[in-house]
Amino acid sequence: xxxxFIYSGLVFSAPIILQIDFLGKTNLSIAAELAADQESRAxxxxxxxxxxRCKGMWFDFGEPKIVNMWxxxxxxxxxxxxxxxxxxVLAVYEQAQPLSELLITSPSDTQYVLEVNAGEVLRNSxxxxxxxxxxxxxxxxxxxxxxxx
Numbered sequence: 001x002x003x004x005f006i007y008s009g010l011v012f013s014a015p016i017i018l019q020i021d022f023l024g025k026t027n028l029s030i031a032a033e034l035a036a037d038q039e040s041r042a043x044x045x046x047x048x049x050x051x052x053r054c055k056g057m058w059f060d061f062g063e064p065k066i067v068n069m070w071x072x073x074x075x076x077x078x079x080x081x082x083x084x085x086x087x088x089v090l091a092v093y094e095q096a097q098p099l100s101e102l103l104i105t106s107p108s109d110t111q112y113v114l115e116v117n118a119g120e121v122l123r124n125s126x127x128x129x130x131x132x133x134x135x136x137x138x139x140x141x142x143x144x145x146x147x148x149x
Contacts, residue, residue, distance in 0.1 A: 017137035032058035046073040056116040064109035071100040077118035
């Protein structure tokens with residue numbers, strides 16, 4: 001599913017997009033870029049001036065561990081959602097402030113983190129204990145669940 005374009009000797013790869021479906025009371029689907037290696041996790045959403053509604057970034061740490069996030073060089077306020085290895089919400093950090101170097105630490109072993117626009121957690125009633133289903137992004141809108149409110 002990784003697309004590679006070669007032009008004038010340069011190689012560009014399109015980001016892998018995942019569909020994050022919240023299960024239970026929240027009928028929400030987020031299109032999230034995958035950050036699964038050290039370089040992409042370190043860059044995250046830094047230096048972006050816009051993050052469209054219902055979009056985000058999914059961080060995969062490979063195995064459960066305590067993780068630290070921060071907003072250094074991140075220009076947008078974000079909600080940060082921590083998940084365990086079973087894709088259940090462990091904790092939510094709302095309204096992370098742009099450009100802050102405050103460490104935001106997971107409360108327990110975390111394998112995945114989802115960053116979305118600030119306010120999405122409240123607007124969509126995302127809560128600790130909720131489960132998500134993660135799959136490749138569905139190109140056909142008919143196969144996607146309800147988007148953000």
